[in-house]
Amino acid sequence: MTPQAHEPGALNGAERSRYARHLALAEIGEAGQTRLKRSSVLLVGTGGLGSPAALYLAAAGVGHLGLVDFDTVDLSNLQRQVLFGTAQIGQSKAEAARERLLQLNPTVQITVHNTRLTAANARQLVETYDVIVDGTDRLATRYLVNDACVLERRPLVSAAIHRFEGQAMTWVPDGKTPCYRCLFPAGEQAVVPSCADAGVLGVLPGVMGSLQATEALKLLLNIGKPLLGRLLVYDALSLSFQEFSFRRRTDCIVCGDHPTLTHLEPENDMAAIDSWDAQQLASTLSGGNIDGLVMVDVREPYEWETGRLPGSLHIPLGQLPGRLAEIPDGRVVFICAGGVRSLSACRIAAQSGRDTINLEGGIYGWAAAFGPPPAP
Numbered sequence: 001m002t003p004q005a006h007e008p009g010a011l012n013g014a015e016r017s018r019y020a021r022h023l024a025l026a027e028i029g030e031a032g033q034t035r036l037k038r039s040s041v042l043l044v045g046t047g048g049l050g051s052p053a054a055l056y057l058a059a060a061g062v063g064h065l066g067l068v069d070f071d072t073v074d075l076s077n078l079q080r081q082v083l084f085g086t087a088q089i090g091q092s093k094a095e096a097a098r099e100r101l102l103q104l105n106p107t108v109q110i111t112v113h114n115t116r117l118t119a120a121n122a123r124q125l126v127e128t129y130d131v132i133v134d135g136t137d138r139l140a141t142r143y144l145v146n147d148a149c150v151l152e153r154r155p156l157v158s159a160a161i162h163r164f165e166g167q168a169m170t171w172v173p174d175g176k177t178p179c180y181r182c183l184f185p186a187g188e189q190a191v192v193p194s195c196a197d198a199g200v201l202g203v204l205p206g207v208m209g210s211l212q213a214t215e216a217l218k219l220l221l222n223i224g225k226p227l228l229g230r231l232l233v234y235d236a237l238s239l240s241f242q243e244f245s246f247r248r249r250t251d252c253i254v255c256g257d258h259p260t261l262t263h264l265e266p267e268n269d270m271a272a273i274d275s276w277d278a279q280q281l282a283s284t285l286s287g288g289n290i291d292g293l294v295m296v297d298v299r300e301p302y303e304w305e306t307g308r309l310p311g312s313l314h315i316p317l318g319q320l321p322g323r324l325a326e327i328p329d330g331r332v333v334f335i336c337a338g339g340v341r342s343l344s345a346c347r348i349a350a351q352s353g354r355d356t357i358n359l360e361g362g363i364y365g366w367a368a369a370f371g372p373p374p375a376p
């Protein structure tokens with residue numbers, strides 16, 4: 001036994017074998033591997049992105065992994081969420097992930113957070129980890145993770161996927177690096193592709209989640225050049241990577257010179273709002289399970305004229321606060337073009353005590369899955 005083996009966190013013999021290919025790298029070596037062993041990473045979401053990221057981080061010997069997921073494994077997840085097998089259908093994703101990761105590397109400590117990340121718990125969750133890997137497929141959660149990381153000064157590796165395209169960026173609290181909101185300020189949210197709609201190539205999150213794991217390891221080891229101020233865009237169809245530089249906005253509401261977003265407001269919590277994708281809405285409608293379900297389209301009249309989901313009511317978002325009383329009792333599915341205005345509608349209605357669901361991806365997502373809805 002070497003003297004180091006007695007130090008807390010030092011590598012034992014089995015670990016030296018397990019991580020031999022890391023120890024052979026001058027950039028990692030025994031010091032780096034020991035550093036990984038003493039490090040922690042929080043994975044927000046254990047789905048398409050979180051699966052490969054978690055597998056590689058556990059394999060790499062990151063000592064403590066936190067898993068945030070409140071979802072259960074569904075058959076339709078298995079096309080890309082490689083943490084799970086057919087036998088896990090119906091199980092808690094976070095618990096099933098924990099089991100799989102411990103099979104891979106029993107020396108890693110896994111903490112399961114079987115909960116939805118919300119404004120009420122986000123800061124508390126991120127503050128205890130060294131690096132945060134965001135693999136959520138929900139736009140509102142992506143902003144929430146960004147805000148929590150900026151406020152708690154926790155490094156963040158963010159990625160998103162859409163059809164055949166992925167994007168990734170990294171943020172660190174150095175006062176210079178632009179955050180996710182610098183890239184997509186509120187109001188321009190609609191340009192961010194939401195992966196809840198149409199579909200996604202199963203291997204795409206495999207590539208992007210592996211890139212996230214790479215970034216997380218580099219940050220923990222303090223090696224290489226992270227994706228700071230650079231948006232990496234991967235196009236699987238052309239097999240090409242492109243990079244777009246962007247800068248910190250001095251007027252960014254969370255990381256700018258005079259931030260106005262200085263704490264997370266549970267009452268403004270978009271991430272806590274339930275959401276359905278087009279498939280979920282369609283299967284609910286086709287299952288005839290529509291008692292007590294009301295669909296409200298909040299687009300502008302010119303958009304409504306181009307096509308709408310049969311049976312939906314029309315109340316443009318600007319008129320919603322004054323017209324809430326017109327909405328019949330029941331759960332309200334709000335619909336807009338891309339799923340962003342409908343999220344605001346959910347918030348407005350939720351404040352009046354209504355039970356709301358956001359149609360993620362909106363009419364675009366519906367059209368991509370089922371073709372454009374009929375015009376009148």
Ligand SMILES: [Zn+2]
Pocket residue numbers: 178179180181182183248249252253254255256
């Ligand atoms: Zn910012």
